[in-house]
Amino acid sequence: MKKIVTIIICCFLLINAKAQNFNDYFINKTLRVDYIFSGTASQQNVSVEELSQLSEWAGRRYHLAQLPLEGNGQISMNDIKTGACIYKTSFSTLFQEWLDTDEAKTLNRAFENTYLLPYPKQPVEITVSFRDKKGNYNPILKHQVNPSDILIKKLENTHVTPHTYLVKNGSPEDCIDVAILAEGYTPGEMNLFLEDARKTCEALFAHQPFSAMKKRFNIVAVQSPSKDSGVSAPKNGIWKNTAFGSHFDSFYSDRYLTSSNLKDIHNSLAGIPYEHIIILANTDQYGGGGIYNSFTLTTAHHKFFRPVVVHEFGHSFAGLADEYYYEEDLFNGIYPFDVEPWEQNITTKVDFASKWKDMVEQGTAKLVEGGGYSFKNIYRGAEDCRMKTNTCPGFCPVCQRAITRLIDFYTRP
Structure with missing residues (x-):
């Protein structure tokens, strides 16, 4: 019996090792999946809106069937022929944040969400799962994708937004590609945007461990134009016509600056290799937001711009x-005290050994x-x-280690 168990384990390990080989299952293109997440606090739904093909894959080529972080949601891709899990990724969303609001108890709302996956060679099944308050991941949608489907939109030859590389250390295959987008900058203000984008780079790489690991990043400034200068501030009765329709007062919180136009954000990046997104808003009003594996959005002309953009990137890039x-514990309940948070820089001590107990x-x-x-x-x-x-001048040792591990996950076998 022991020999049979050993053989089964070895076979499993061989299958899992094979799934880690990018060229076995994927071609050098991206499958972009646009979803609609909708529902209420008690019932959520996920629908496929559109599938697209992008010209190359800028994401990781290692640890494909492993998760960098658990996230508030997960996407897994399984090869239909073999049943093997060949890719996983995790995320958080504005929709899931909204589920914690009073409005979500009675109102049914819908939010756009877009994800980039490596383009499969053979038909696959994709599963989208949400994390509940108990820390369990529940499948919300399963759908199949045939890579030869003629209705998968080809975005390879679309208009490419003008862009300038501020940091270029290698190919998309070898580096983490971060795109900085303009929001609320008119065509005549693009020089101002490029200056703000350079300040963003300076701020980010002034912090460890980004400074020590700078050679693993490419940073591109994307000149996405808006008709109006500035961004919307509903509390002040100000509505602007901007590239991504961002606005303050998200969920009625004065400083929370977000965008629900995820498709517009990703459409502006078609033809440009990217994995992570920073959006700069052309305003001096204080605020911002960062959503893990979605985007950082922050104001570019407030006196705290530099620390805030790094803080928000800590959310969107590293899931901190x-x-x-x-x-007053105003937000009590977002993190149940009897469940260990998936974020690496806080703990309820339910599973402190998995966090930074060794560092203490x-x-x-x-x-x-x-x-x-x-x-x-x-x-x-x-x-x-x-x-x-x-x-505070920088990230604490716990956050620095979490960021370092994530950069290694993305860029090292």
């Missing part, structure tokens, strides 16, 4: 949680109560950090 909190034992980090918006029962790794305040 906010480390600030409110003594080594004396390189702490366990400080307060984080994830809660005054009690959620802990962070330092008194201060870029994920807590705008005045």
Whole structure:
């Protein structure tokens, strides 16, 4: 019996190892899937809106069937012929944030979401799953994709938005590709946008570990034009016609600057290799937002622009949680105290061993109560950090290690 079990395990490992070989299952193109996430706090739905093919794959070519982070949702791709999982990715969404609002208890709303997947050689089944409050991942949609489907839109020869590389360290295959987009900049303001994009690069690479690992990044500034200058501020009665329709007051929070126009964002990037997105808003009003594996959106002309854009990129790129909190526990319930958060920089101590317990034992980090918006029962790794305040000079050791591990995951076998 022991020999049979050993043979089964070995066969499983061989199948899993094979799934890690990019060329076995994929060609050097991208499958872009546009979804509609809809529903209420009690019932969610996912629908396929459109499939597109992009000219090349800029994402990772290693650890294909592994997740970098668990996220609030996950996408898995299985080869139909063999049943093998050949790719996984994770995400968070504005829709899932909205599910925690009072409005979601009674109103049914829909949100656009777009994801980039490696283009399969053979038919695949794609599963989209959401994480519930207990930390379980529940399949919401399964759908099949035939790569030879004639209705998959070819975006290879579409108009390519003018763009300029600010950091170019290698091919998309070897580097993490970050696109910086203009929001609320008219065609006559593109020189201002390029200056703001350069400041973004300076701010990002002034922080460790991005500074030490700069050679693993490509940064491209994409000159996406808007008809109006500035962005919408509904509380002030201001509505602008901009490239991505972003606005303050998301979920009635004054400083929360977001965009629901995910298709417009990704359409502006067709023909440009990219994995992660930073959007700069042409305004001096304070605010921003960062959503894991979706986008960073922040104002470019406020005095705290530099620390804020890095903070929000900590969310969208590295999936880091906010480390600030409110003594009134205004957001109590977003992180249940009996479930370990998937974000690597906060803990409820339910599974602290999987976080930075080893760093506490080594004396390189702490366990400080307060984080994830809660005054009690959620802990962070330092008194201060870029994920807590705008005045802290950098990321704490816990966040630095989390970012380093993620960069390695994307760029190293």
